Amino acid sequence: MLKIIGNTVSPYVRKVLVTLTMKGVPFEIDPIVPFFGDDDFAKISPLRRIPVLIDGDVTLNDSSVIAQYLEETYPFPSILPASAAARAKARWFEEYADSRLGDVFIWKGFGAVVVAPAIFGAPRDLEAFARHLETDVVEVMNYLESATPADGFLCGTFGLADIAIGVMFTGMEYARWTPSPERWPKVAAWLGRVNAQPAMVKTRKWSDILAKTAPAEQRAKAKEIGLRVADRTYFTDKPRRGPMTQIGCPS
Numbered sequence: 001m002l003k004i005i006g007n008t009v010s011p012y013v014r015k016v017l018v019t020l021t022m023k024g025v026p027f028e029i030d031p032i033v034p035f036f037g038d039d040d041f042a043k044i045s046p047l048r049r050i051p052v053l054i055d056g057d058v059t060l061n062d063s064s065v066i067a068q069y070l071e072e073t074y075p076f077p078s079i080l081p082a083s084a085a086a087r088a089k090a091r092w093f094e095e096y097a098d099s100r101l102g103d104v105f106i107w108k109g110f111g112a113v114v115v116a117p118a119i120f121g122a123p124r125d126l127e128a129f130a131r132h133l134e135t136d137v138v139e140v141m142n143y144l145e146s147a148t149p150a151d152g153f154l155c156g157t158f159g160l161a162d163i164a165i166g167v168m169f170t171g172m173e174y175a176r177w178t179p180s181p182e183r184w185p186k187v188a189a190w191l192g193r194v195n196a197q198p199a200m201v202k203t204r205k206w207s208d209i210l211a212k213t214a215p216a217e218q219r220a221k222a223k224e225i226g227l228r229v230a231d232r233t234y235f236t237d238k239p240r241r242g243p244m245t246q247i248g249c250p251s
């Protein structure tokens with residue numbers, strides 16, 4: 001069976017899990033928390049990042065590469081719109097989510113306020129976070145507000161663009177920030193529609209529960225909530241950072 005290495009709390013892993021859930025593809029998961037990969041993990045993930053997909057002889061890195069592989073392997077229902085122009089636009093939103101929102105919402109938001117203090121004992125600098133909320137966060141929110149339609153989804157029906165951007169907001173919720181409906185009404189309403197999609201609801205439950213679970217307890221908890229947990233794990237009990245780690249924390 002197809003395997004996903006990586007924890008449901010990661011927005012990049014969750015993008016893949018939403019895609020698998022929408023397409024009805026069964027999978028096993030090795031829910032390692034980022035930074036908790038063992039020596040062998042570097043062999044399947046050169047940047048020591050999650051998610052990794054293993055499908056028989058195929059091992060893939062990067063959520064966008066994996067989502068595209070799933071789209072081509074299991075085309076129905078499609079997560080991409082029909083026309084070339086709309087597909088290109090969806091890929092742009094995915095790229096914007098992975099790079100810019102990854103930096104602003106995950107590394108400097110959720111990562112700085114929740115992950116670095118919990119995993120690496122880094123100080124929780126709430127003043128820096130408050131400044132971040134009024135600078136970078138405003139910049140990305142203003143862009144998203146200008147790009148979000150008043151009704152429906154980003155590129156027609158619910159799909160890749162909505163998934164990739166929608167999952168990034170969950171990290172900010174864990175850092176106790178949600179977009180103001182007065183300041184960004186279109187994004188707030190769109191996010192409500194996105195979060196109500198069945199695959200988003202299902203994967204969000206997994207994320208919320210595992211977000212409150214210690215790294216060493218993830219496998220047991222994942223089994224308890226009904227996920228199929230892979231026999232082989234890449235988990236190690238000592239966190240270590242990968243070559244591309246951006247999170248601000250002591251080494």
Ligand SMILES: N[C@@H](CCC(=O)N[C@@H](CS)C(=O)NCC(=O)O)C(=O)O
Pocket residue numbers: 010011012034035047048049050051061062063064098106240241242243244245246
């Ligand atoms: N571009 C990658 C980003 C993946 C990523 O940054 N994953 C984070 C977890 S949210 C990670 O594994 N971080 C560990 C590290 O950087 O050392 C993707 O789309 O899969």
